[in-house]
Each structure stands twice: as C-alpha cells, then as structure tokens.
Amino acid sequence: xxxxxHLSKQYSERVIFEDLHYDVASxxxxxxxxxxxxKSTLLGILAGTLVADAGxxxxxxxxxxxxxxxxxxxxxxxxxxxxxxxxxxxxxxxSYVASERKTTVGSDTLxxxxxxxxxxxxxxxxxxxxxxxxxxxxxxxxxxxxxxxVIADEPVAGLDxxxxxxxxxLFKTLARTRTVFFTNYDAAFTQACEATSISFAELARCG
Numbered sequence: 001x002x003x004x005x006h007l008s009k010q011y012s013e014r015v016i017f018e019d020l021h022y023d024v025a026s027x028x029x030x031x032x033x034x035x036x037x038x039k040s041t042l043l044g045i046l047a048g049t050l051v052a053d054a055g056x057x058x059x060x061x062x063x064x065x066x067x068x069x070x071x072x073x074x075x076x077x078x079x080x081x082x083x084x085x086x087x088x089x090x091x092x093x094x095s096y097v098a099s100e101r102k103t104t105v106g107s108d109t110l111x112x113x114x115x116x117x118x119x120x121x122x123x124x125x126x127x128x129x130x131x132x133x134x135x136x137x138x139x140x141x142x143x144x145x146x147x148x149x150v151i152a153d154e155p156v157a158g159l160d161x162x163x164x165x166x167x168x169x170l171f172k173t174l175a176r177t178r179t180v181f182f183t184n185y186d187a188a189f190t191q192a193c194e195a196t197s198i199s200f201a202e203l204a205r206c207g
Contacts, residue, residue, distance in 0.1 A: 001179040007055035020203040028175035028195035039183040047077040060148035078152035082138040086127035101145025132158035152182040168192035
C-alpha cells in the first residue's frame with residue numbers, strides 16, 4: 001500500500017537523502033534513525049506536503065505525482081506538530097475528518113478519545129490545548145474511515161506512558177489492514193507496536 005522509488009532531496013548544497021526505495025503491502029513500520037537525518041522531510045514527501053527532487057511515491061496504488069487527489073484520499077497523515085484551525089474544537093475536528101472520509105463519529109471513536117484522556121477536552125479549542133492533547137486528537141482521527149496508509153511523524157512526542165500504550169494498541173489494530181509508517185526514537189514503543197524497524201541505510205539498500 002506504500003511504495004516509493006529513487007526518492008532524493010537536498011537543500012542548497014546539503015543532500016538530505018538520496019535514492020531511497022521501499023515497498024510494503026501492510027503492517028507497522030518504524031523509521032528509527034538519529035535526529036537530523038531527514039525523517040520528517042521524508043514523511044512530508046510521502047504525505048505530499050513537500051516535493052522530492054527526484055523519485056516517485058505511491059499510496060494505495062495511486063501515484064502521488066500523477067494522481068495526487070486519489071493518493072491523498074487513501075492517506076491519513078499525522079504531522080509532528082498538529083495544529084489545524086486554532087479556534088476549532090476537538091469535537092468539531094473529529095466531525096470534520098469524519099465528513100471528509102464519508103463516515104461519522106461513532107461510539108468507537110469517542111471510546112478511543114476517552115482512552116486517550118480526551119473526553120474533558122472535546123469542546124476546547126485547539127489553541128487552548130497542550131501539544132500532547134492536539135496530537136491525541138489527530139491520532140484518534142486516524143482511525144476514522146477506511147484509509148490505506150497512515151503516516152505519523154514522531155507520534156509519541158508529547159504523550160505520557162498510558163497514552164503511548166493506547167497508541168501502540170491502535171497502531172497494531174490499524175496495521176492489520178493498512179500500512180502504518182512512522183518515525184520514532186523510542187525502541188520500546190517500536191517493540192510495543194510489533195513494528196518492523198528500518199533505517200535510512202536500509203532504505204538506500206532496498207533498490
């Protein structure tokens with residue numbers, strides 16, 4: 001469901017990464033590498049928020065370059081800093097995502113939000129929330145609809161131990177039918193998700 005070939009990116013004279021390849025049908029994959037290696041840049045390219053200098057990305061079989069609407073239609077993207085419209089409430093955000101994905105906010109979504117500790121924050125505006133609460137709303141919304149690919153940049157940042165446990169269970173559940181691709185610095189969390197751990201060096205060797 002997620003494939004990329006010959007991905008390269010540089011800023012001025014600095015090469016961020018070069019000729020990366022990967023192809024996975026489903027499952028949970030953690031990109032574990034040092035800070036400053038280009039993890040967020042790669043995920044931004046995979047999500048279509050940044051443009052690669054070279055290479056192609058396919059999401060659910062759709063080319064991000066030639067069919068961007070179809071590709072993004074099967075994608076859930078959780079950026080590192082999750083701030084949609086500052087004056088939108090958590091409840092309004094979940095309803096908005098549900099509408100975009102042609103579904104509704106049911107009891108299962110509200111139960112997930114509650115397990116993340118979000119029930120007291122549902123009617124708060126995003127500008128009133130902590131970084132961690134904003135992240136939890138984006139992660140809760142990741143379960144809405146039937147997207148094929150979930151891309152999450154440092155999803156455990158800002159989460160306490162109990163929320164990390166909820167997230168690990170969520171990723172394991174989603175990975176049964178989707179590709180979950182995330183960056184991470186916590187080996188224990190990668191293990192809790194039963195995720196395959198990869199590095200930039202391995203992505204460069206895949207081709």
